[in-house]
Amino acid sequence: MKLLRSIAVLFTLICFNCESSKTYEEQIKKYKFYIKKTDSLIANEKYEDVFIYVNSAIEITDTIPIAFYKKGRAAYNLNWLDIAEENFTKVIEIEGEQSKTYKDRAKVYLKKKDNDFLDDINIYLKYYSNDDEAHVLKREYFEEREDFSKAIEEYNYEIEKHKDSIELYMKRSNLFYLNKEYDKALEDYNKVLELSPDNTAIQGKKKSLLKELNDHDNLLRCITIIIAIYVFYILLSFFVFKPFVIKKATNQIGGDFIIKKDPLIWLLPILLSLFVISLYFTGFIPNFK
Known part of the structure; x- marks a missing residue:
């Protein structure tokens, strides 16, 4: 038929x-x-x-x-x-x-995963900058290519126009997190909770991120302390133990002699590293706060 x-x-x-x-x-x-x-x-x-x-x-x-x-x-x-x-x-x-058809051709390029998309959508936005759909397409393009900084710029533009959009803040907070801009992610979490206090998804993400940041901070402090211990031991070995041994040996034995290198100088960092790794994987990194 x-x-x-x-x-x-x-x-x-x-x-x-x-x-x-x-x-x-x-x-x-x-x-x-x-x-x-x-x-x-x-x-x-x-x-x-x-x-x-x-x-x-x-x-x-x-x-x-x-x-x-x-x-x-x-x-x-x-x-x-x-x-x-x-x-x-x-x-x-x-x-x-x-021509408004630049946006239509940009959609074709987006589907084809062709980088010419960016040229077309930018030409279109040059003349029709208030087109929300065009900005959404641009965000999708950057997110798909994991260019989080550029995607965040597009969300910034949209949030300026829609300051109370929970959805936009949630999406931008996720990009901040992926881009390792944790402080800004927390700011967006707080903004969402200001607009929607009972948002359990964001409450969970905020709690998880705060724990992650705290654990990371504790790990850095632990590593700093371990390094300080090692440096302190090196100084102690060279400027206290070694002179003491030489002086004692000279008084008791006399003559010339060679003191072997302290084995802990190279063994201690291995032991300390293993100690920190075991703390990390067992979840026993001390909480310094």
Whole structure:
């Protein structure tokens, strides 16, 4: 049935186009009919049928961008990304740098994981900076590539416009965490809890992060103490033990002699390192707070 319907449509269009003596007004009327038909087909998600009408419209004139745009939209929805890119490019060539179709082509590049996305979306935002969807696309692009700093910049822009958006603060806090900006993550957790005190998810994340930071701080202090102990022992060995041994040996034995190196100088750091590692993995790092 679908094949028969397509053949019937094609036959109608061929007959329509065979009339070579049509006036300019009639051609425009026909063009508008094709475009209106494509709008109906797109609305009903009959994307493949769109090509029959837009191609006929393009045969009438290829200087009007709307048919190329409709063709690009249909191709995009069918995931025919190369065809979508080709037609959106034609629209841009006709409309110039201020074409809104830069955003549509950027969506194609985003799906294709093509870095040209960034060029197109930046050109679009140059003229339509208040388009929220474009900023969302840009955030998704940076998050997908784990460029957390750039993604955070986009969230900063959105939060400036939506200062009470819990969702935005939650998403940005996650990026701060992934970017190891823990203080800023905590600030966003606190902001969310200010807006939504009973938010158990953020309460849990805040508690977990505070514990993680405390454990990290305790570990650093423990390592610092261990290093201090080792340095203290080296000083003690060279400036106290060694002179004492030499003096005692001279008094009791006399003559020349060689004192071997203190074995603890190289053994002690190994023992201390093993000690810290065992504390870390058993969860017995002292809490210095």
